[in-house]
Amino acid sequence: MSQITTSVDPSTDLSPTAGLPASLPDHTQLPDSDGNFVKNFQEPPEGDLLTDCITPILQQRHPDGQYCIGRDCGIYWGLTEPPEPPEKGAEAPDWFYVPDVPPTLNGEYRRSYVLWKEFVAPLIVLEFVSGDGTEERDKTRYKGKFWVYEQAIRVPFYGIYEVKRSQVEVYQLVNGRYQLMPANQRNHYPIEPLGVELGIWQGQYQNMVFPWLRWWDAQGHLLLTAEERLEQEQQRTEQERQRADRLAAQLRALGVEPEV
Template sequence: MTSLSTFTLPDHTQLPDSDGKFVKNLQEHPQSILITDSIKPVLEQLHPDGQYCIGQDSGIYWRLTDPPEKGALSPDWFYVPNVPPTLEGKMRRSYVLWKEYVAPLIVIEFVSGDGSEERDKTPPSQGEVGKFWVYEQAIRVPYYAIYEVLKEQVEVYHLIDNTYQILQPNERGHYPIKPMGVELGIWQGWYQNAELPWLRWWDAQGNLLLTGEERAEVERHKRERIVEKLRTLSPEQLNALGIDAQMLD
């Protein structure tokens, strides 16, 4: 018999990293990439030491159960500040709260059904525990967002006095996530060859946070405009600027 003094709680390498379920729809994967790619420059500014973790459809173990996966939830997207992205040189298989003691700052769920699963407040005393209850009462995630592509909306909750309060959108229709200095909202446009009401980030001034590909496209257009302006100059004017006219051909 193992005594309590010698019992060691399992870590991420000893717990299941999948429950064998399929991703519920084909939009979830590109949606995760979109919000991860576009928020990366912000997180690099917030964490110049690189100490942050992003989970995409990854498990968060919040209690020890048998079987272990019963004590885990797999949010579609979450961000944890001030923790290393790797442990002992290995990528995390899951995020284990009893080993970290740091809750995610924000959790985002992508609704595939009617949204009841994401809003389920059932406590453990009444049977199968609900996601909403776990995020609010067990993990205590400061911000919880429920994104519904079919309804073209996102619902954001803020933990205040241990209770989720629904946030009201600002004048831009966005939801400020103040610790990150960004806003969350719906953007109608093309991404990954699909025009949908995508979930996206904006900065505190209301500027859309771009993906790496979008930033490269903006820079390309800037360069093209500069070249077009230079082509209106005479060879003498270009020479005065130290530019060879042949370089613009």
């Protein structure tokens, strides 16, 4: 398997496609599935929750709509040689966000994300552990998830979420190597380029109670889902109505009929 690399020799071509064939496959020519099932019932809602809560933040940061969120879809980082199938040169994170790229290509939904066509790495990749976490921490050259995200794709932030242990590990790329980030005083992990924090929230979502992976803002306020925001607004409206009713009752007790 070949890796997308550039040479530091100033006499060589430093473009992202240096040394690669002139005609490279794009997302329409590469497999978009390896036939694996989603591993458990909690993973799809977790992806929904992460996306729902952070969408208002991303819309503010990208008023032009130029960003994409991927879930269980391939990031192609390396070209394979027969008899290896193309998907051996890809990883499919459970959730990832890429800034400053179009959400669709030529008006069509993305089948995968191809680095040698777009050149922009995801800012953050999240893996949801179903087993013992070995797969997510595998540093085997060219094969292990950890190695691929660190050395091949070079994702600035990599999170490993373990619902069974109610924890998340977050790694930050520093000088080409992942360093385990310490939690802040709120037991959250700041993702500074987004102005948000990542952490564990115990509660109910889509009728399931779990220690969910969620976002907070930089001040430690929980980023709400659309349903939570609606419920919060309804509660605020009801509180204002009750205050108005109490005030009207007090005025009537004083012999004053309140104006409608």
